[in-house]
Amino acid sequence: MKSLLIKMNVNGVDREVLVDPDDRLLDVLRDELNLKSVKEGCGTGDCGICTVLMDGKPVLSCIIPAFQANNHKIVTLEGLNSDPTMQKIQQSFRKYQAAQCGFCTPAMEVVGWHLLNTEKKVDKNRIKEAISGVLCRCTGYYDIVDAVYEVAQQ
Amino acid sequence: MKAETVEEFISELQKKAERGELLYIGQDLKRLDDLEKVLGSPVYTNDLLPRNALYARLVLSKYPHALIKGISISKALNYPGVRYVLTYKDVPGLNESSTIIPDRPLFAFDKVRSTGDIVAAVIAEKPTRAKEATELVEVDYEQLPAVFDPLEAMKPDAPKIHENGNIIKHVKVRKGDIEKGFQEADYIIENTFRTQHQDAVALETETAFAVPKDDKVLIIGSMQTPHHVQAAVAKVLGWPIDRVEVIQAVTGGAFGPKSDETPYDVASIAALGALKTGRPVLMSMTREESMKAHTKRHPAIITHKTGVKSNGKLTASKVQIVLDGGAYASLGVLVIVRATFHANGPYDIPNVWNDGYKVYTNNTYTGSFRGFGAPQAIFAAEAQMDEIARKLNIDPLDLRLINMLRPGSRTSTGQLMDESCGLPECVEAVVNASDYRNKRKQYESQNGTVRRGIGIALLHHGNALGPEGNDYAYIHLTVERSGKIHLGTGLTEYGTGAISGLAQIAASVLGVPLDYFVIDRPNTLVHHETGPTVASRVTAIGGNAARDAALKLKQKILPVASKMLECNVDDVVLVDGYAFCKGKEGRNVAWEEIVKEAYDANIELSTLGYYIAPECKWDPETGLGSPYNQYTFGAAIAEVEVDMETGQYRVLNYYVAFDVGKAINPQRVRGQILGGTVQGLGYAMMEELVHKNGYVVNPNLKDYYIPTSLDIPENIQTFIIEKAGSIGPYGAKIVAEPPIVLPAPAVRNALLNAVGSGVNSLPITSEKVLNAIKSSRK
Ligand code: FES
Ligand code: FES
Numbered sequence: 025m026k027s028l029l030i031k032m033n034v035n036g037v038d039r040e041v042l043v044d045p046d047d048r049l050l051d052v053l054r055d056e057l058n059l060k061s062v063k064e065g066c067g068t069g070d071c072g073i074c075t076v077l078m079d080g081k082p083v084l085s086c087i088i089p090a091f092q093a094n095n096h097k098i099v100t101l102e103g104l105n106s107d108p109t110m111q112k113i114q115q116s117f118r119k120y121q122a123a124q125c126g127f128c129t130p131a132m133e134v135v136g137w138h139l140l141n142t143e144k145k146v147d148k149n150r151i152k153e154a155i156s157g158v159l160c161r162c163t164g165y166y167d168i169v170d171a172v173y174e175v176a177q178q
Numbered sequence: 179m180k181a182e183t184v185e186e187f188i189s190e191l192q193k194k195a196e197r198g199e200l201l202y203i204g205q206d207l208k209r210l211d212d213l214e215k216v217l218g219s220p221v222y223t224n225d226l227l228p229r230n231a232l233y234a235r236l237v238l239s240k241y242p243h244a245l246i247k248g249i250s251i252s253k254a255l256n257y258p259g260v261r262y263v264l265t266y267k268d269v270p271g272l273n274e275s276s277t278i279i280p281d282r283p284l285f286a287f288d289k290v291r292s293t294g295d296i297v298a299a300v301i302a303e304k305p306t307r308a309k310e311a312t313e314l315v316e317v318d319y320e321q322l323p324a325v326f327d328p329l330e331a332m333k334p335d336a337p338k339i340h341e342n343g344n345i346i347k348h349v350k351v352r353k354g355d356i357e358k359g360f361q362e363a364d365y366i367i368e369n370t371f372r373t374q375h376q377d378a379v380a381l382e383t384e385t386a387f388a389v390p391k392d393d394k395v396l397i398i399g400s401m402q403t404p405h406h407v408q409a410a411v412a413k414v415l416g417w418p419i420d421r422v423e424v425i426q427a428v429t430g431g432a433f434g435p436k437s438d439e440t441p442y443d444v445a446s447i448a449a450l451g452a453l454k455t456g457r458p459v460l461m462s463m464t465r466e467e468s469m470k471a472h473t474k475r476h477p478a479i480i481t482h483k484t485g486v487k488s489n490g491k492l493t494a495s496k497v498q499i500v501l502d503g504g505a506y507a508s509l510g511v512l513v514i515v516r517a518t519f520h521a522n523g524p525y526d527i528p529n530v531w532n533d534g535y536k537v538y539t540n541n542t543y544t545g546s547f548r549g550f551g552a553p554q555a556i557f558a559a560e561a562q563m564d565e566i567a568r569k570l571n572i573d574p575l576d577l578r579l580i581n582m583l584r585p586g587s588r589t590s591t592g593q594l595m596d597e598s599c600g601l602p603e604c605v606e607a608v609v610n611a612s613d614y615r616n617k618r619k620q621y622e623s624q625n626g627t628v629r630r631g632i633g634i635a636l637l638h639h640g641n642a643l644g645p646e647g648n649d650y651a652y653i654h655l656t657v658e659r660s661g662k663i664h665l666g667t668g669l670t671e672y673g674t675g676a677i678s679g680l681a682q683i684a685a686s687v688l689g690v691p692l693d694y695f696v697i698d699r700p701n702t703l704v705h706h707e708t709g710p711t712v713a714s715r716v717t718a719i720g721g722n723a724a725r726d727a728a729l730k731l732k733q734k735i736l737p738v739a740s741k742m743l744e745c746n747v748d749d750v751v752l753v754d755g756y757a758f759c760k761g762k763e764g765r766n767v768a769w770e771e772i773v774k775e776a777y778d779a780n781i782e783l784s785t786l787g788y789y790i791a792p793e794c795k796w797d798p799e800t801g802l803g804s805p806y807n808q809y810t811f812g813a814a815i816a817e818v819e820v821d822m823e824t825g826q827y828r829v830l831n832y833y834v835a836f837d838v839g840k841a842i843n844p845q846r847v848r849g850q851i852l853g854g855t856v857q858g859l860g861y862a863m864m865e866e867l868v869h870k871n872g873y874v875v876n877p878n879l880k881d882y883y884i885p886t887s888l889d890i891p892e893n894i895q896t897f898i899i900e901k902a903g904s905i906g907p908y909g910a911k912i913v914a915e916p917p918i919v920l921p922a923p924a925v926r927n928a929l930l931n932a933v934g935s936g937v938n939s940l941p942i943t944s945e946k947v948l949n950a951i952k953s954s955r956k
Contacts, residue, residue: 046306060225061218063430065381066465070879073381101218114216118208121849125673126215127381127430133216152887159879161381161431162673164856165887166894167849 030094034059035103043090050074050085052093053100061101061130065159072158075131076100082135082157101130110137112178116171124162131158136172146176188763195751202686203908206845209678210697211428211671221428223385223400224462231387231458232261234451235308236467237298237315239290242540242872243324243337246289246297246317254300254314259307262454263315264299264447271416275442277406279507281340282439282543284414284446289322291339291505293873294471294542296443301451301459309464324540326872328502329479331539339505339538346503347511349518351532351590351801359494359529363485367566371482371558372939373922375502375867376475376860378547379884380672382430384440384472385462388448394421395449400429402437402670404700405707410442411449419702422449426700432672433857434546437712438509440472469877473508473545474867476501476536478517480558485529486566490580494529495590497521499555501544503536508545510536512646517551519591519645519805523559524601524638525578526587532801540872546712548854549918550646552639553861560635560923561938564930574927575614575634578605583638583811591796593804598909600837600901601636604813607835607897608634612815621931630830631932632817635923639916640806641903642715642791649715649791649807651723652706654698655684655731657783661770663690666698668708669720674914675846676716680724682843683907687728688735689752690769706786714912717842718808719791721907727787734783738776742767791905808903810911811837814855814920818928825948827932828891829859829925835897839911844898847913851896854917860885862922866941 026042033039034057041056050067053059053076062085065071069087076085077099104110113133116122123129132155139146139154146154151172152165160168194201214221251263266273266287275284286295298315302308323337330336331344338344360366386399386407395415401407404424412419424445429436444461451459463471478501485494499517503510518534567574583589585599609615617632624630643649654666665684671677681695698704709719732752740747743766745759758766776783796803817831834851841847864883868875876882902909922940929947930936935954937946 044304054224058220060220060222063222063382064224065383066879068465068878068880071381071465105217117216118212121209121212121675121845123212123215124675124849124853125381125429125431126212127222129215130218133218152890156886156888159379159381159884159886161379161433161857161884162853163849164852164854164885165890166852169887 028091030091032093033097035099045091047090048086049088049090049093052090053085059100059102063127063130073128073131075134075158077134077138082138101134104137109140112175113137113172116174120167120171122163122167122171128158128160132160132168140176148173191753191756191758191763195753199687200908201689201753202682202692203842204844206843207682207692209675210681210692210695211678222382222430223387223398223427224460226398226427227387227460228389228458231460232301232303232451232455233305233308234299234301234447234459234461235305235312236296236471237300237312238470239286239293239295239297240317241290241319241321242293243322244290244319245322246286247320248318249298250316251298253316254311257307257311257314259303260300260311261303262301262451264301264450268450268454269414272413274413275410275439275446276506277439277509278511282506284443292540292542295505296471299447299451301455324872326539326541326869328500328537328539331537332535339540344538345535346507346538347514347536349515349534350799351518351530353590353592353802354529356494356496356529356531360485362493364488365486365569366483367486367569368483369562369565369938371480371561373478373554373557374940375477375869376547376865377469377867377882378433378435380431380433380436383463383465383468384436384444386441386445386448387458387460388452389458390452390456394423395452397422397424397445397449398427399441399445400436401426401441402432402672402712403710404670404702405668406710407441407445408702411446414446415449424702426670429670429672433548435472437710438473438545465879466877469867469882470542470874473543475547476503476510476513476544476554478554480554482558482562484562484566486570488570490570490572490577492525492527492581495522495527496531499534501536502539502541504539504541504543506543508543510545513546513551515645516640517555519640519801520552520555521559522590523556523563524583524636524811525581526583527590530590541869542874548857549915550713553919553922556637556919557922557940561926561936564633564927565936573618575609578634578636582636591805592802598808598839598901598903599811600899601638601811603899604811604835604837605636607899608813608815608833611895612817612831612833614815617817627822628819629822629932630817630819631928631930632815633924633927633931634813634815635920635927637812637916637919639810641808641810641912642713642719644794644806645796646713648709649719650709651720651789652708653680653720653723653727653787654705655727655785657773659774659777661694661773663695664698665695666705667720668700668705669716670700670711674850679717679842679846680720683721683724684728687725688732689754691755694755694769714914717910718906718912719789721842721910722789723787725907726789727785730785730787731783734776734781735772738779738781739767739772742772742775807905808911810913810916812916812920814924816921816924816928818925818932820929820932820947822951825944825951827929827944827947830891831893832891833895834917834920835899836913836916837899837901838913839903839906840900840909841898842908842910847898848896850914851917852894854914855894855921856885856890858918858921861918862925862940862942864941
């Protein structure tokens with residue numbers, strides 16, 4: 025039986041979830057809260073595709089024990105799907121065909137959204153820096169950078 | 179259509195009608211499958227898992243070569259949360275998980291041959307419980323002598339890994355008179371090149387889950403070849419294949435390993451687990467399991483001996499390629515064929531003698547991976563060209579211009595190049611864009627600590643399967659009453675957008691906008707077995723089947739439209755979702771109306787398109803003939819900057835051109851070039867799955883580096899050349915694989931230009947560059 029009760033605000037909704045001590049934030053988001061945009065690519069903190077926002081900052085949900093998220097605010101792509109900036113990013117990803125296999129796409133979009141929401145002026149180098157923690161094996165990054173850059177210019 | 183008035187609308191229809199069947203060919207139409215991806219919708223395998231599922235974890239071999247004296251699972255079975263432990267004893271059918279040569283058991287039973295071998299799988303309520311319990315599976319091993327160097331493994335007294343000796347496959351090319359060729363030469367240049375294990379690192383690992391359904395099993399997984407997975411699972415279960423239903427979920431990257439044997443493993447283990455426990459079972463590899471147990475790119479040891487006249491004309495090329503196959507044959511028996519046929523590079527050489535060997539060792543096994551033997555072969559061939567140029571003291575570009583394939587010349591297997599050989603145009607594009615000649619001159623006299631270099635590499639790439647199998651495809655088109663068109667096929671999408679390209683071709687033939695199409699998920703019980711989705715062959719081969727299906731559908735639609743329009747069938751034109759009668763454009767009917775009319779008239783609207791490529795003929799003893807129907811060509815120029823004190827370097831500029839015959843969707847062609855180039859830069863500069871005495875030293879993404887967004891060249895320029903090929907739809911050639919091939923030789927040759935000495939092994943680390951700098955100072 026799951027033993028710990030944690031409280032989180034997830035995508036704007038207060039949730040209470042029972043977790044095991046060895047559950048990761050990633051497991052709780054995916055398995056308990058059904059937020060499947062959060063992907064696992066390594067489980068060791070090295071690929072970035074499990075990135076979510078915790079208290080407004082990008083974190084790796086695969087290396088954060090679930091109980092550490094107690095009393096924190098978590099945002100995933102599902103929580104941003106109706107945000108106008110995120111919608112622009114998504115449209116831009118489609119325009120540039122920046123989602124190939126799409127497995128890195130949610131994390132790329134969340135990181136891109138966070139960048140555009142926290143910094144006024146961003147150039148392509150800044151975008152490259154910001155997404156450098158998220159691996160993509162399909163696109164070679166160029167189309168992703170261009171997609172985010174186009175929104176940055178609007 | 180954005181038309182303000184009826185007149186405008188009609189004139190746009192007329193303009194588009196002039197494009198005929200080419201209506202949407204060559205246009206950057208968007209892909210049909212990315213809405214769900216950008217929204218983060220639950221479409222990948224692990225997202226679809228039923229809630230009551232169990233999880234499997236693997237027990238991998240502890241030794242690279244050992245007899246199994248006994249396996250005890252009782253402690254693991256008693257661990258909290260564990261529901262079952264699978265071993266070879268649980269296999270009701272054939273304990274086999276192999277593609278071509280049946281040399282690999284699903285579960286090791288008598289012995290293990292590598293540290294990637296699967297001995298058991300623990301199935302538990304949680305992945306963590308399963309993982310913990312893997313430690314409790316006790317295997318009694320008796321170690322055997324092992325061999326890790328493929329050259330050692332080829333010797334007669336080497337430890338035997340399988341019954342029939344360690345050479346799995348020997349491929350030959352024998353053209354002309356090699357000894358005469360060397361006699362005619364003014365210089366003979368010999369070099370040895372080495373390449374490393376590369377891991378594909380699809381961001382989604384190999385994964386599948388199985389759900390028991392009465393006397394059947396349903397498998398949903400990440401894979402390139404669902405019908406092959408179906409057959410593999412049926413074999414393991416000892417069932418007729420119809421009782422196994424396989425659906426390919428949206429797949430998070432593939433790159434070749436997902437067409438090889440690992441998808442069989444995960445699907446079979448999930449299926450066995452599901453049948454034993456009566457519950458859904460997920461076998462989703464951890465990154466570590468994947469990097470140990472799946473197939474990687476073969477390391478190669480390649481020796482070149484080349485004869486050349488002082489005027490630069492090549493007279494003879496003798497190449498030996500030895501691929502480290504690891505413990506099992508896999509699709510690698512075909513990889514060595516492609517490697518051997520491409521071993522001399524894209525050059526017309528009168529006398530050729532190639533030997534390619536795929537060899538068993540006790541390293542983890544190697545197999546299919548984007549490029550399929552070409553990255554190793556072309557790295558060596560193109561490095562050798564620069565070494566030859568250095569010896570003759572001529573520019574490497576000039577040496578290539580003298581010898582490269584062009585219309586009228588012949589490949590190493592004697593295949594005649596026709597007008598579809600666009601290699602000269604590729605070279606011209608990158609040479610001009612990079613200002614190669616001037617830069618070469620400029621970099622001749624550099625003294626500072628930071629120096630630059632520029633280098634070139636070329637390739638040819640035999641299209642589609644060629645000697646690797648029968649090249650056919652089926653495409654189903656089914657029109658709903660609403661007018662929506664379903665495209666169904668056993669060919670799979672894993673990121674390239676190629677399946678959307680099939681719809682683009684069908685849309686173009688039918689004159690219906692792309693957004694009328696939906697792509698059905700590949701399902702083995704619904705779609706025909708259609709050959710593997712490998713060798714970048716979806717567009718070139720599947721495209722013809724899509725065209726065929728669309729033409730057949732058009733034959734059903736036209737008479738209906740002709741009646742509705744009171745127009746001669748031959749004068750009916752389909753454009754952008756409308757039909758009109760030539761000369762009477764004002765009166766038109768919409769696609770939906772025609773479809774409804776057809777259904778009301780009892781005409782069903784579904785067709786099956788089929789295509790099989792002409793048979794490729796070559797002599798297996800000499801390799802001579804035409805092993806491929808058509809070739810893609812490419813050229814790349816890299817410009818690097820090196821720190822002469824540390825050996826650290828970066829790629830500043832990269833110019834790359836491919837002759838793709840016809841770019842059906844140029845934006846996606848570019849996407850493949852960019853993605854393949856960066857994966858190829860990883861291969862060139864940083865990636866190595868290090869094996870030490872048969873153990874993988876870095877099976878994780880912390881110690882195995884792949885390029886990040888900070889590692890890519892600032893400036894990359896791509897060029898598309900279109901010299902129509904003979905078999906692809908509208909002349910299209912394949913494109914997904916060749917881009918990964920060129921970065922390694924281009925970067926290597928640019929570094930040679932910068933520092934005056936070449937690095938002959940991959941990856942080209944700063945340490946190796948520093949050694950090259952030191953040796954050139956001597
Ligand atoms: S899954 Fe979390 S960093 Fe890779
Ligand atoms: S699109 Fe496949 S990993 Fe980025």
